[in-house]
């Protein structure tokens with residue numbers, strides 16, 4: 599049986615980018631892989647690498663957990679849990695840090711982007727975060743890790759650390775493979791299509807939250823930045839805004855980008871955006887309804903308790919093995 603693992607940071611309100619690049623993909627994978635177990639977690643330890651307000655963090659943790667289920671993940675095939683409830687993530691994270699070089703962490707583009715802003719509030723945990731992410735993955739011997747494009751480099755580092763430690767201490771970890779969607783791996787900001795749509799963005803105009811109401815969704819899509827060319831075509835270099843909207847359209851309808859372009863060949867952006875706005879709104883409406891039903895019952899906590907037990911048993915055994923391999927403690 600294959601193990602698929604992924605996590606989402608509760609660092610704000612989940613966005614359409616998180617849905618298309620991650621959650622929707624998990625559901626599709628689960629439907630196509632009968633013989634697989636999914637370890638999906640809420641990456642709350644990663645969220646606190648930047649300052650979070652306690653009440654917002656608690657809300658966001660529940661939102662991520664609830665959305666996994668609302669999107670259609672089958673609890674019978676999923677081990678759903680909260681990262682901070684399994685202390686072995688942090689402990690293995692430290693052991694991996696001891697096998698990760700400063701130069702490797704300094705090369706991570708996500709860190710470099712944040713550091714470029716010369717932000718003095720950058721924490722040391724933000725710097726070492728890829729080692730914790732590697733621990734999240736290696737702790738459960740994941741075969742595949744579905745992620746959006748932005749996490750590809752971190753996953754490559756996880757593979758490098760696994761290979762290094764297997765070489766140093768003997769067979770420690772399975773070396774995981776990424777699964778990156780062909781379309782939708784990087785949904786861009788609606789107001790600035792040169793950067794990724796992110797839930798922690800200062801302005802909420804650039805992203806559609808999965809919790810936005812219909813009027814807000816329609817307004818945000820209609821006011822998405824496009825260009826003066828006026829032709830609906832896929833050209834990320836010269837028409838990044840329109841290309842991003844086409845990607846969203848294609849992933850939510852399962853139509854090809856080519857077919858969508860043909861549909862709007864002699865029409866302007868107005869009609870294209872109006873149709874897309876309604877597609878996004880009608881995708882998110884049932885999702886939100888299922889989310890409300892799940893989070894207003896005791897079902898979510900029951901599933902999370904069960905997930906914690908299964909994940910905890912696996913993580914304890916795995917960490918014990920790694921500590922022995924390294925030579926920590928008293929047991930040979």
Ligand code: AQP
Nearest residue numbers: 606607609615619620745746783784785795796797798
């Ligand atoms: N814009 C995006 N397009 C496609 N995939 C995306 N993902 C995130 N943004 C996009 C994918 O969602 C999964 C969970 O990501 P995360 O929340 O753990 O971290 P992130 O990638 O840093 O997401 P955000 O929204 O940008 O969070 P903040 O603003 O807090 O940094 C991952 O698989 C990610 O690739």
